Amino acid sequence: SQTIHQWPATLVQPVGSPLSLECTVEGTSNPNLYWYRQAAGRGLQLLFYSVGIGQISSEVPQNLSASRPQDRQFILSSKKLLLSDSGFYLCAWRIGGGYTFGSGTRLTVV
Amino acid sequence: RKEVEQDPGPFNVPEGATVAFNCTYSNSASQSFFWYRQDCRKEPKLLMSVYSSGNEDGRFTAQLNRASQYISLLIRDSKLSDSATYLCVTYTGTASKLTFGTGTRLQVTL
Numbered sequence: 001s002q003t004i005h006q007w008p009a010t011l012v013q014p015v016g017s018p019l020s021l022e023c024t025v026e027g028t029s030n031p032n033l034y035w036y037r038q039a040a041g042r043g044l045q046l047l048f049y050s051v052g053i054g055q056i057s058s059e060v061p062q063n064l065s066a067s068r069p070q071d072r073q074f075i076l077s078s079k080k081l082l083l084s085d086s087g088f089y090l091c092a093w094r095i096g097g098g099y100t101f102g103s104g105t106r107l108t109v110v
Numbered sequence: 111r112k113e114v115e116q117d118p119g120p121f122n123v124p125e126g127a128t129v130a131f132n133c134t135y136s137n138s139a140s141q142s143f144f145w146y147r148q149d150c151r152k153e154p155k156l157l158m159s160v161y162s163s164g165n166e167d168g169r170f171t172a173q174l175n176r177a178s179q180y181i182s183l184l185i186r187d188s189k190l191s192d193s194a195t196y197l198c199v200t201y202t203g204t205a206s207k208l209t210f211g212t213g214t215r216l217q218v219t220l
Contacts, residue, residue, distance in 0.1 A: 032206060036210075042212060043112075043114075043210045043212035043213065044197070044208075044210040046207050046208070046209075049207060051206065090154075092208075094206075098159065099156070099208055100156070101153035101154055101155070103153055104153045106151070
């Protein structure tokens, strides 16, 4: 079956610390993968998407980067977190007409 | 102007009521349309796709008006379990991305 895994579920990090969030998918190959962020009281914002290994498209300039080292692995990173990086981070993949999201990581930068 | 606009609500309705949500989108290149449901502090989940001819899934009916760039969702016989935020979503193939509205919150009460 096709599943998407995302971890950790919650994270509290100090300002200036690094970040690494991982997303992996199972049951498919060469999926389109996406990172979204949902800030408090705001809509989902697309951060990055990838159509294949090593291929990353960035939607907005920001303090974050993404990498796709393997076909079914998508990583979101930051070298130094800002307070404004707090939010709900969601990995998603495209299956047929719709997208399926991972369970998300709630990041609080303090 | 936001690419996808929704009334944030909340819509407070009694159990058994019929409620309608509306959404407008600005990108005329949008090709596909969806309604997602998001429970508090959870990931969004696909509720239904929206087709030009209109489509129904049980108590839920979705309509699309491409000329007016308008999408609607009708929920009949509301249940307590329908309480959630409903996200209007468009898909643009050229950018391979979903664009989300900020959502309309529904609270169904006894």
